[in-house]
Amino acid sequence: MQQTNNPSIRRRLLISLITTIVILWLISAYFVYLAAYHEVEEIYDATLAQESRILATLMVHEIEEDSEARENLQRLVQELGQDVIDGSASFKHFISEFMADESEKDYLTMVPRDRDFGHRYEAKLAFLIKGVDGRTYLRSNLPTSFNTFTEGYNNQIVDGKLWRMYGLKEPSGQFHVQIGELMSVRQETVSEIVFSSLWPIIISLPMFGIFIWIVVGSGLKPLQSIADKVKHRDPSELDAISTQGVPSEVVPMVVSLNTLFHRVQRVLENERRFTADAAHELRTPLAALKTLAQAKSLADEGDGHQIFLDQVMRGVDRATHLLEQLLTLARMDSHAMDQSHMEEVNLHGETINILASLGSLALAKDIELAYEGVDHSLKIPGYTPGIQILLRNIVDNAIRYTPENGEVWVKLQEGDRDITLHVLDTGPGIPEEKQQGLYQRFRRGEGTTSQGSGLGLSIVKRIVDLHHATIDMENRTDRSGLRVSVSFPKHQL
Known part of the structure; x- marks a missing residue:
């Protein structure tokens, strides 16, 4: 037997489930990324604002202490007098150093960053505290320069890099605080959050595929069991x-x-x-x-x-x-006829031809063979040889079972959905309880003297079934005889 590459239900289910899971995971990862990015934005923005306020508070405290120290030193100089100060060279040098104008220098200087014990993110954070007079009070150790002050949150490109900024004005108006953070910090944080949430799933994907393969195989065992039963049957x-x-x-x-x-x-x-x-x-x-x-x-x-x-x-x-x-x-x-056997059959024309071929048989018994139908052609989907055999057997039976000097009528009637063939004779008829049995093979009407094989109606019934038609048999009520009616659908079913 030729081997064919038939599709595997197990493989199809595995691919479908894995693909669906991966798509759902990717969609979930996208929404996790959006949610994480939003939360990181909120947290980092809040941190920038809080840190700027802390720096402003500490700087206000530092400036107030410096101002108070200067005032106290000036009162001390006034109380001691200039003569006392001039008498002590060290004291005079201290006062001159403390009271010197250092507006061009930073008020405070940050402790240098320890590269061994510091954090790698320190290089991605920067701040600047600057007075309204232009003096720098405190700045970070980075060479980054924030030249433009904007109050509140804003984004700035500094030295070709994108920074997230927050600007705060000190309430008394002495200085303003500007603190910034590289946007890449936030991107790295979000990426780590998303990856940390997805990597267990990614690692478990092969195990999940194996699990699906085993479960689906177990679920398909009943099919294999049925196949084995059929295969080993006698x-x-x-x-x-x-x-x-x-x-x-x-x-x-x-x-x-x-x-x-x-x-x-x-x-x-x-x-x-x-x-x-x-x-x-x-x-x-x-x-x-x-x-x-x-x-x-x-x-x-x-x-x-x-x-x-x-x-x-x-x-x-x-x-x-x-x-x-x-x-x-x-x-x-x-075989049951398929599309290749079907064609348009002219039922009117075939009926006329069959009646002409059986005319001699009717004439031998002095039987009147009449036809009533439409003049135009009535076409049905069918198998021409089969339709010819059906017509011949029904009309031939009517002639054979009709006594001499009898009558046989053939009529075609067109309806909305079907075309019906009626064949009426003046024979003895058939008891109703025995009519259905005549469709069986080698069954003939009782009391008949005409020669036959008992296969005619069995063949007719087979052709009727193959054409999705219906056949009905009943005794006539107007006189003795039998009516056989076959209804063919106009359109193929």
Whole structure:
């Protein structure tokens, strides 16, 4: 058996689930990034504002202490007098140094950053405290220069880098504080938060895939179990598979298999019955032919010679007709017609042709064969040879079972959705309780003397089913006889 690369349910589920999970994780990571970035912005902005106020508070305290010290020193000089100060060179030098104008120098100087024990983020933070007179009170050790003061939060590009700034004016108006932070600090923080939240999931993804593979494989075991049961079944074992313990998702497949088994079993039974009935029906004309041949071998040629030949011919005709019907039924049973067999069939034209071919048979029994229908063509989707066989068998049966000097009417009636063929005869009719049985193979009406195989209506019923049509049989109410009606859909189902 040729091996094909059939799609795997397990692989498809694994890929679908992993893909869905990854997409959901990426979406979650995006929203985590947005939420983390917002929170980091809030926290860092709040930190900038708080640090600027701390620096302003400390600087105010430092300036107040410096001013108070200067005032106290001036009072001391006034109390001691200039003579006392001039008498002490050290005291005079101290006073001159303390009271000197140092406006061009920074008021305070930051302790240099310790590269060994400092933090790497120190190089990404900077501040500047500057008085209204332009004097710098305190600045960070970075060479970054904040030349533009803007009160509140703002973004500035300094030395080609983006900084997040906060500007604060001291309430008394002596100075302002400007503190900044590189925006890259925030980006790094957010990235670390997102990565820290996602890396356990990323690492567990292969393990999750293995887990899905195992779980899906376990879930598919019932399918494999059913496949094994079907595989190891004996060809003659067509009993239904039990649905007990089968998962609900698999039950429809098991039900479909059981339906298939039932149909196969029914087909096999029909074939066995068909074979037995065919053997029986063929045995009868063949045995008769053999008997006639044996009788002829014992008789002298004379007047019985022609009678013998006539009987042989009738026996051969019956066997030939039976074989033709058997072959037709075999073709109808061999396959259900698909789209390639379907074509547009002119039901009006085919009916006229069949009536013309059976005219001699009706004429031999002095039967009036009439047709009533539309003048234009009535087309249906169908299988032309099958439609011809159906028409021939129904009309032929009507003629055969109608006594001499009887009547047979054929009528086509067009409806909105279908076209109906009616065939009426003046024969003896069929009891209602026995009508359905006539569709079985080798079943014929009781009390009939006409020759036949009993396969005609069985073939008709098969053709009706293949065309998704319906057939109805009923005794006439206006007089003796039978009405057979076949309705064909106008459009293909």
